[in-house]
Amino acid sequence: MRRSFSEEMACCRCCPRECGVNRLRGETGFCRTGSGIPVAHIGLHFGEEPPISGSRGSGTIFFAGCNLRCVFCQNHQISQEFQRGSVRTLSPRELADEMQRLEKAGAHNINLVSPSHLIFHLADAISIARNRGLTLPIVYNSNGYDSVAALREIRGLIDIFLPDLKYLDEDAARGLSAAGDYARIVPGVLGEMFAQVGPLVLDEAGSARRGLLVRHLVLPGHLENSRSCLRFLAGFSRDLPVSIMSQYSPQFRAGDYPRINRTLSEEEYESIIDCALELGLENAFVQECGSQQEYLPDFSRTDPFQA
Numbered sequence: 052m053r054r055s056f057s058e059e060m061a062c063c064r065c066c067p068r069e070c071g072v073n074r075l076r077g078e079t080g081f082c083r084t085g086s087g088i089p090v091a092h093i094g095l096h097f098g099e100e101p102p103i104s105g106s107r108g109s110g111t112i113f114f115a116g117c118n119l120r121c122v123f124c125q126n127h128q129i130s131q132e133f134q135r136g137s138v139r140t141l142s143p144r145e146l147a148d149e150m151q152r153l154e155k156a157g158a159h160n161i162n163l164v165s166p167s168h169l170i171f172h173l174a175d176a177i178s179i180a181r182n183r184g185l186t187l188p189i190v191y192n193s194n195g196y197d198s199v200a201a202l203r204e205i206r207g208l209i210d211i212f213l214p215d216l217k218y219l220d221e222d223a224a225r226g227l228s229a230a231g232d233y234a235r236i237v238p239g240v241l242g243e244m245f246a247q248v249g250p251l252v253l254d255e256a257g258s259a260r261r262g263l264l265v266r267h268l269v270l271p272g273h274l275e276n277s278r279s280c281l282r283f284l285a286g287f288s289r290d291l292p293v294s295i296m297s298q299y300s301p302q303f304r305a306g307d308y309p310r311i312n313r314t315l316s317e318e319e320y321e322s323i324i325d326c327a328l329e330l331g332l333e334n335a336f337v338q339e340c341g342s343q344q345e346y347l348p349d350f351s352r353t354d355p356f357q358a
């Protein structure tokens with residue numbers, strides 16, 4: 052039986068950090084997030100993969116805080132520097148209201164961006180919204196550094212898992228995201244997600260209704276890590292849809308890391324696409340090289356994605 056929200060928050064093990072802090076008493080762990088839901092932006096978003104954005108947009112809810120510390124994070128204003136975004140704190144009930152507003156606005160889905168450190172808050176909000184009649188698919192859009200036990204506890208609430216597979220290189224995960232165990236944890240996470248929702252299922256209009264879609268951001272100078280990730284995904288299932296992203300740009304503290312202090316070259320990206328094809332990963336979403344600016348949000352603006 053699922054433990055109550057209070058039990059989960061009194062000794063936080065929401066994610067693999069297992070900090071054990073009492074978030075109800077105002078203690079914070081690695082993610083620096085308390086007992087409320089810090090929301091940085093809510094709106095229709097058209098920059099996701101076509102089955103997620105569809106024609107009317109994905110109903111994105113961007114949360115502040117994060118359980119990773121990626122030195123290149125393009126959302127650093129809200130993931131690491133709460134004060135720079137216009138972050139407000141909501142209750143599960145208020146978040147359910149927002150989900151219903153997005154449904155009325157025509158969203159194809161409810162897209163929970165950076166949910167890992169808020170997994171039980173979100174489970175409560177989803178249950179409330181469903182009881183009120185919300186029918187949209189729920190997208191769990193995470194960095195892949197999730198707790199398998201927590202995912203099992205919320206089984207049945209998520210329709211579409213959209214996790215990253217960032218690294219299978221321990222040194223890179225430790226040095227660039229402060230998560231030396233990421234490579235050990237993420238295979239089990241993807242396995243659990245696939246067990247819950249299965250392969251990606253689209254409706255007649257091509258919008259995702261259910262299933263797993265994995266993202267991989269190609270980092271400059273880390274092509275062997277990308278190849279390892281693709282080999283893993285091909286071994287997982289060749290039919291698995293994979294989004295191979297070229298949008299990396301050196302944000303936040305990337306300037307302190309010479310190897311990643313540049314954009315990805317076209318040659319690097321093409322070599323990774325070729326690798327995916329050689330491995331039989333033909334169900335892949337790709338991006339234009341040089342399109343970084345299109346995807347760079349600025350959370351100090353009312354609409355972070357509108358220049």
Ligand code: SF4
Pocket residue numbers: 063064065066067068069070071072079080081082083084118167168169
């Ligand atoms: S969610 Fe935050 S407090 Fe809880 S275990 Fe993860 S990093 Fe620690």
